[in-house]
Amino acid sequence: MSKYQTIAQAVKEGNVSNISASEGIKVYPHSLSESGNVKLVMIKDNQTKYILAVGEGPLFDELQGSVEGGVKACPLTHENRLVINKYFDYTVPRAFGTQIATIGLGDRLGIASPGHIKTVRGRNVRPILAQQSIRELNLTGRDYKQVVDAACFAAFQEGYKDGFGADGDHLKVEADIELALGLGFTMLTLDCSEYIDNSIEGLSAAEQAAKYAALPEDVRKHYESRYLNQEFTIAGTSVTFDQETLAKNVLIYGPAIDFMEHIYNKYIKTADREIDFEISIDETATPTAPESHFLVAKELYARGLTIYSMAPRFIGEFQKGIDYIGDIEQFEKELIIHAGIADDFGYKLSIHSGSDKFSVFPIIGKHTKGRFHVKTAGTNWLEAVRTVAKVNPGLYRRMHQHALEHFEEATAYYHVTTDLSKIAPLDQVADADLADTYMNEDNARQLIHITYGILLQAKDAEGKSLFKDEFYSTLSDQEEAFEQSLISHIGKHLDLLGK
Ligand SMILES: [Zn+2]
Secondary structure, X not given: OOOXXXXXXXXHHOOOOOOOOEOOEEXXXXXXXXXXXXXXXXXXXXXXXXXXXXXXXHHHHHOOOEEEOOEEEEEOOHHHHHHHHHHOHHHOOOOOOOOOOEEEEOOOOOOOHHHHHHHHOOXXXXXXXXXXXXXXXXXXXXXXXHHHHHHHHHHHHHOOOOOOEEEEEEEOOHHHHHHHHHOOOOEEEEEOHHHOOOOHHHOOHHHXXXXXXXXXXXXHHHHHHHHEOOEEEEOOEEEEEOXXXXXXXXHHHHHHHHHHHHHHHHHHOOOOOOOEEEEEOOOOOXXXXXXXXXXXXXXXXXXXXXXXXXXXXXXXXOOOOOOOEOOHHHHHHHHHXXXXXXXXXXXXXXXXXXXXXXXXXXXXXXXXXXXXXXEEOHHHHHHHHHHXXXXXXXXXXXXXXXXXXXXXXXXXXXXXXXXXXXXXXXXXXXXXXXXXXXXXXXXXXXXXXXXXXXXXXXXXXXXXXXXXXXXXXXXHHOHHHHHHHHHHHHHHHHHHHOO
């Protein structure tokens, strides 16, 4: 007899909704599914999830797991994920194209996607559940297989059939692009920062002219014949490229445009499936001028590229995990032009570092006419920490203290203006107030936001994790609380974006 016999019987009868958690076992009723003569359901037994399979047929045989009393308990391995993908289409990541809004929901922990699915279900937006950059993988010690596996199993767990994407975020080198596409990623965010010359802005007009004159003649001819002293109407505004403006833009963006073209022709055009191809030019020294955005777009389309989205750097500051900092009126003026350019060419505007930008979400929703891609990541980690602060204050206190001691190291990876002196001392905050005091205050949010890698990888002298194991175990026990946090917080993002 398997200890899962009662559940197996209910699965066979096709009704698991009456099975309540017992003996540490939880059943996920939305996961109930069947293919041929095999029925499956996902459960959690003592913090470990399994897919239980009953019946007979190739699906049952292909899943790996231990069989007892006719029930196969299959761990959530990469191999089993591929089998689930083969039999259940909706568990395979997909591309979305440009006609529907999407939200990137980077999940650094690999446990947030069920809550994200509950957040987007029924809304007019689709989730990119898997979204990680190489930097995040390095800081969390995860790999791309795990990232996609977690998203696919979440779709299975929740029986979510509206589709989800997988974004290889901020990829810069071809080896990583090949890896991500090979693993089934459906979106590629090409980070062109290494081809964008940030030194040009700091040069004098004479230095820029000299540098431009040193470019190959055919390059100069190419751009001059298309843009020099010509008038373009972009989003209702007229723009002309004089010699100086054109030279500057060619110097800053020319090599990046060539790089985008190369990657598109080599990987996107030749892919065996649809890929949502995003261009990111947001990691620059200064905000992207509307005419620069236009020139990049015009060149790409003239060279035969079609893109899913473009992420310019907007005016003001999009710092991690806190609201927009800057002049909202000026932001709106420029956003109207950026959104107009995207609209003219047919792609979506992409908003990076979109976590918690509540004051500008309504403007973004309005001027993109609801066709946008907004990326969030850190805020999902912060909601996990908020949950821990509520249910395991002791663990939160130790993490907070460690973060304070290692803050400087973390600033090597992220640009923030955190003022540690504004963070309330731990010994003056009661357990019941930890979550609100720290997770609703910008400086503390940033402290915890940028130290995620340090906190998750911290080990004691014996090599035992200082926080990670207890953190995961707490969130597994409190998964409903974590989901509620995400539903409320990410839901607020979507409400303000008009979705
Ligand atoms: Zn970015």
